[in-house]
């Protein structure tokens with residue numbers, strides 16, 4: 013009986029300690045939130061699986077790049093979109109987030125490359141093709157080069173822009 017009472021008190025103490033700990037963590041989180049990563053930035057990645065087009069191919073991948081462009085437009089951002097494809101599957105996609113994230117480097121291609129690298133868990137994107145609604149700018153082409161992307165296509169007609177290089 014006494015033993016039970018001691019255990020009950022220990023449990024009570026543990027619960028109180030847990031609550032105290034939780035309260036401290038919550039307070040810490042509340043303090044850190046405004047100084048931490050801005051919300052728009054933190055929410056930028058879609059953690060769900062990427063819906064794949066019914067038929068793989070340049071037309072379908074470019075259609076997705078333009079769907080990303082539409083997302084950018086609807087979000088009030090610059091109208092650009094891009095996707096990264098490997099082995100016939102979209103492995104990264106993004107609209108431009110320059111305005112919504114307040115980041116001059118958040119071009120659609122940069123964001124799609126980041127998305128692909130994060131999803132694949134690798135900074136090396138060899139075997140990948142970058143599709144973008146407009147031809148990649150020098151910054152994005154250099155990023156594609158450093159990521160080891162094999163090729164670039166752009167525009168409605170999926171024109172081949174070749175292998176990325178350092179401009």
Ligand SMILES: [Zn+2]
Pocket residue numbers: 119120121122148149150151152153
């Ligand atoms: Zn760019």
